[in-house]
Amino acid sequence: MDFANLHLSLSNILPEISIAVFLMLVVIFDLISHENKKLIPYISLIGLLITGFIVIIKMGITDSAFAVPSMNAGGMVAVDPFSSYFKLVIILTSIIVIFFSMSSKEIKDIYKRSGEYYALIFGMILGMMLMVSAVDLILIYLSVELLSLSSYVLAGFTKLRDRNSEASLKYIIYGSASSGIMLFGISVLYGLTGTTNLFEINSALQTTQINVFTLSFSIILIFVGLGFKLSAVPFHFWTPDVYEGAPLPITAYLSVASKAAALALLIRFIHSTFVSYVxxxxxxxxxxxFDWQTLLIVISLFTMTLGNLTALWQKNLKRLLAYSSIAHAGYLILGLAVLSNAGISAVMLYFLAYLFMNLGAFYVIMLISNDNYKENINDINGLGFSSPLLAVPLSIFLxxxxxxxxxxxxxxxxxLFAAVIDANLITVVIIALLNTVVSVYYYSRLLKHMYFNKSEDTVTPIKVNKMDSAIVFILAGLVVFFGIFFNNIIEFVKNSAQLL
Amino acid sequence: MQGFPILTILTFIPIIGMIIVLLLPKSAENNVKYTTLAVTSIQLVLAIVMILNFDYSAAGVFDVNSFQFIEKVRWIQIPDVAFLGTLKIDYFLGVDGLSAPLVLLSTIIFFIATFSSWTIKKSPKGYFAMYLLLNAATMGVFLSLDFFLFFVFWEVMLLPMYFLIGIWGGPRKEYAAIKFFIYTMLGGVFMLITMIGLYFSATEILADGTQAYTFNLLTLMDQSSYLTDGILSPLNPNNWRFMAYIGLFVAFAVKIPMFPFHTWLPDAHVEAPTPISVVLAGVLLKLGTYGILRISFPIFPDITRELMWYIGLFGVINIVYGALAAMAQKDYKKLIAYSSISHMGYVLLGMASLTSTGFNGAIFQMFNHGTITAMLFLIVGIIYDRAHTRGLYEFGGLANQMPIYTGFVTVAFFAAVGLPGLSGWVSEALVFVGAFGVESIRTITMIGMLGILLGAGYMLWTLQRVYLGTVPEKWKQLKDLDGRELTMLIPLTIIVVVLGSFPSFMLDIMTTSVNSLVDFIATTLN
Structure with a gap:
């Protein structure tokens, strides 16, 4: 055993280790203190801040961990600016979601079990952080499963409503089926190339003659697993039901963080395995x-079109945002479909924007729904006049x-569209842009309900504490700020778009 | 005037006003109006100062050195974007003979519409905040010389309009607001894609000697800055350039509104409150035609020459169709809305001629239509405030009941019809003279002249239906104009009368720029 190498590898996965340590701390604290569980979210926050700090320190490193010296490239885990970026995205999302959970009435109602709740969230974080840096099929599968198992439980965690258990069950059934399919694809790919390391598969594909049909078969099977997590059409059927049934903080979390991880994994899988050179x-x-571009373009156009068209008819706010998030997944995949560095950095920037605006929108809806679980589109009637402090930020997010x-x-x-136009895919951009026109309709419908419609029952302003107001306004402020001064943020993303 | 950022102040003082309005406590709600009035007064004064200091001999259009009151600051600069070189966007404002009349027009209209907004009862804070945001965005569009900046202002206009129609409009306001929103958004999408395409087609050399793609409109007009393989480059023969022109034209046509993209206008107008109708017809419709003159024509001169007949045709369709539709209306406001469509057709026809006379007529017609239609909508608003109905057949004989009001109505109507001596006549005459002189569009111009006849028809008929005859019993209590209404109508009337007799006040401002634009279109890429 090469201990120098092991030491380096361990230092490279320090963020993951930190998350694992805090996962255990949360569990232990939960066991020790039966009564006072108020501290658990704060422990989680500290853990996330420390991890985030470690990630930032290690931002510039490009290396790999757990490489076998005899192999020519890469080990199990890649450490590069790309993975660090997505780790930051995941940590940022998790921090916001912890604030989410602290003020969500649904989560307050299960105060006694909050130890498990936060431990499971940390389980998800660990899974996602491994997903964004995994370069080995085995680790890919394990990390996806770690994410999935934690999120299955969280989706049905509160058990307060029938919908809740339904959501969880649907998620498990769809999820395990698609991860089974993915595992099958992985085993076929292993059978074809004789290795599980993505870089070695890459060189095997370049040097040896491989049955293209079997290969495509295995790739599509693997794509099913990732498409499920991304809620890409046609693997999206679980999304609205799960989003509607799950507790709101978890819905928000699934819609942002787990998508980030799946997207990063897909990007890395394609980049490491199928790119001969840049x-x-x-x-x-x-x-x-394998013709990745066609597959991705077709999937992306179907995803955005179906997401947008179906969102037009939704009456439930969570379902509406679920379909909108499907549509956004379409835009994200479109950026990847360009298969260029510019496309990747466009996807990464888009994701950051999506993080702020989607979490912000969910946050406001959570604050509204804290009032008697109101989630129908008619429940925000007249919100613009009764609680402008919620309506204005929500309008900005929309x-x-x-x-x-x-x-x-x-x-x-x-x-994003600039990257696609630069690749001469103009017809595709036109379809995508027409899609955004469709999306304007349902977003503006929410504005209409908030400002034009009159509320049926007596208007009582929704009470919001200072903390929540502050978070919502910071998110809204960032959305506007980066809309005007986007110099530094684009530069940061551009520098982060480097894969091992 | 060196160093005084007059254009930035013109654009952003409404934003400051908006912030003040939003911060004012509920108890001081009345001060909201005075803040808005102060802002629009300052703007009006600044616009007049700008015109007084305006150099009539400087052309502008495509030449950065002869633009006036230029302000240029680097807004975004990111070096070494993956293989694209430097990404940069400028905050670039400037004025020339094409935009100066329209800047003046919008400050006048926003100033007058502030008085018209005086009676808004429903949450005045929100109303005036949106009103000021709309004002800022409009100014921004007229002054931007960077496509990105132009686009941002263009889209920012959407939301205040949506809320102003949707919250403060009439019974079917939601339908009208969403229709307006979707139509404009659809147009905006086409503009966006053209903008990105142009961005990747031309480069400009930066101060440090490196090349960078550019959104600078003046660089995009300069054919030598295009890359040979740029997707919308004239050196790269493909159909995309043609498609981009059409797309951009649709984006502007929605705002004009040009047939067949006009259907949002009557709905939006009928539902909008009077001051918003005034602003919509007085200023916002001009953004479409201004955009075509500022962006479509000089960036795509070759395709413009190719398509001039079609532009003229659509202009004539607008004229005739708008007039016929106006004739069929039973609602006073809808009639004015359709007459607006008809009058914007003149602008299109004048632009299609690609001659100095036609362009002068077109820009002058934009100005005149702005003032005259503002008057017409104020006139409708005045009667609606009193009678709470706009049915054309419900009135009669108001001349006896409200003689002063009817006096203003007569001036406005005759200006709209194009009576010599009033401003509308000059611009319509210039448009027709310009268009008639061009062989290829002579026939359609002759058809377009039917519009004058039809226009006289529906206007005079309306005059007869509403103002002549005997007063029905129920309207016996209607009062004549009050001070506030006079404040709005008198300045507009003076402008209409003075410009009818001395059109050179306005024409002199634009002539140099117009000549240079006409030359540019005729010679570039020929």
Whole structure:
């Protein structure tokens, strides 16, 4: 055993170790203190801040961990700016979701079990952080499963409503089926190439003659597993039901963090396995065994179109945002479909914008729903006049989701479409843009309900404490700020778009 | 005037006003109006100062050195974006003969519409905040010389309009608001895609000697800055350039509104409160035609020449269709809305001629339509405030009941019809003279002249239906104009009369720029 190498590897996965340590701390604290569980979220927050700090320190490193010296490249885990970026995204999301959980009435109602709740969240975080840096099929599968198992439990955690258990059950059934399919695909790919390391698969694909049909078969099976997590059409059927049934903080979490992890994994899987080299213009020259571009474009267009068109009819706010998040997954996949460095950094920027605006929108809806579990679109009637402090930020988030300047959502969309146009995929961009027009309809419908419609029952302003107001306004402020001064953020993302 | 950022102040003082309005406590709600009035007064004064200091001999259009009151600051600069070189966007404002009349027009209209907003009862804070945001965005569009900046202002206009129609409008307001929103958004999407396409087609050399893609409108007009393989480059023969032109044209056509994209206008107008109708017709419709002159024509001169007949055709369709539709209306406000469509057709026809006379007529018509239609909507608003109905057949004989009011109505109507001596006549005459002189669009111009006849028809008929004859018993209590209404109508009337007799006040401002634009379109890429 090479201990120097082991030492380096361990230091490279320090963020993951930190998360694992805090997971155990949460469990232990939960066991020790039966009565006072108020501290658990704060312990979680400290853990996330420390981990975030470690990630930032290690931001510039490009290395791999647990490499076998005899192999020519890569080990189990890649450490590069790309993975650090997504780790930061995941940690940021988790921090906001912890605040979410602290003020959500649903989670307060299960105060006694909050130790398990936060431990499971840490389980998800660990799974996601491994997903964004895994370069080995075994680790990919294990980390996806770690994420999935934690989130299955969390989706049905509160048990307060029938919908809750339904959500959990649906999620398990769909989830385990698709991860089984993915595992099958992984085993076929292993059978074809004789290795589980992505870089070795890459060189095997370039050097040896491989049955293209079997290969495509295995790739599509693997894609099913990731498409499920991304809620890409046609693997999206679970999304609205789970989003509607799960407790709101978990819905928000699933819609952002687990998508981030799945997206990062997909990007890395394609980049490490199928790219022969990156040309001078930053476009990826693919190994000609599988037509990723067509697959991704088709999936992305179907995803955004179906998401947007179905969102038009939704009456439940969570379902509406669920379909909107499906549509956004479509835009994200579109950025990847360009298969270029510019496309990847556009996806990463888009994700950051999506994080702020989607979490913000869910946060406001959670605050509204704390009032008697109101989640219907008619429950926000007249909100613009009864509680402007909620309605104004929600309007900003919706405008940003619709991609109207001057918001971060617009900058992200512009950057994304610019990358796609630069790759000469103009027809695709036109379809995507027409999609955004459709999306404007349902986002503006929410504005209409807030400002134009009159509430049926007597209007009582929704009480919001200072902490929640502050978080909502910070998120809204960031959405507008980055919509006007996007210099540094684009530069940061651009520097982070480097894969091992 | 060196160093005084007059254009920035023009654009952003409403934003400051908006912030003040939002911060004012509920108890001081009345001060909201005075804040807005102060802001629009300052803007009006600044616009007049700008015109007084305006150099009539400087052309602008495509030449950065002859633009006036230029303000240029680097807004975004990111070096070494993955293989694209430097990404940069400028905050770039400037004025020339094409935009100066319209800047003046919008400050006048926003100033007058503030008085018209005086009676707004429903949450005035929100109303005036939105009103000021709309004001800022409009100014921004007229002054931007960077496509990105232009687009941002263009889209920012959407939301205040949506709320102003949707919250403060009439019974079917939601339908009208969403229709307006979707239509404009659809147009905006086409503009966005053209903008990105142009961005990747041309480069500009930065101060440090590196090349960078650019959103700078003046660089995009300069054909030598295009790359040979740029997707919308004139050097790269493909259909995308043609498609981009159409897309951009649709984006602007929605705002004009050009047939067949006009259907949002009558709905939005009927439902909008009077001051918003005034602003909508007086200023916002001009953004479409201004955009075509500022962006479509000089960036795509070759395709413009190719398509001029079609632009003229759509102009004529607008003229005739708008007039016929106006004739069929039973609602006073809808009639004015359709007459607006008809009058914007003149602008299109004048632009299609690609001659100095036609362009002068078109820009002058934008200005005149702004003032005249503002008057017409104020006139409708005045009667609606009193009678709470706009049915054309429910009135009669108001001339006896409200003689002063009817006096203003007569001036406005005759200006709209194009009576010599009033401003509308000059611009319509210039448009027709310009268009008639061009062989290829002579026939359709002759058809378009039907519009004058039809216009006289529906206007005079309305005059007869509403103001002549005997007063029905129920309208015997209607009062004549009060001071506030006079304050709104008198300045507009003076403008209409003075510009009818001395059109050179306005024409002199634009002539140099117009000539240079006409030359540019005729010679570039020929």
């Amino acid at each position: 040309n001078d213009n930053g476009f990826w020259e693919m190994i000609t065994v 405008v940003s989701l619709a991609g109207i300047p001057p918001t971060f959502g617009f900058v992200a969309k512009l950057n």
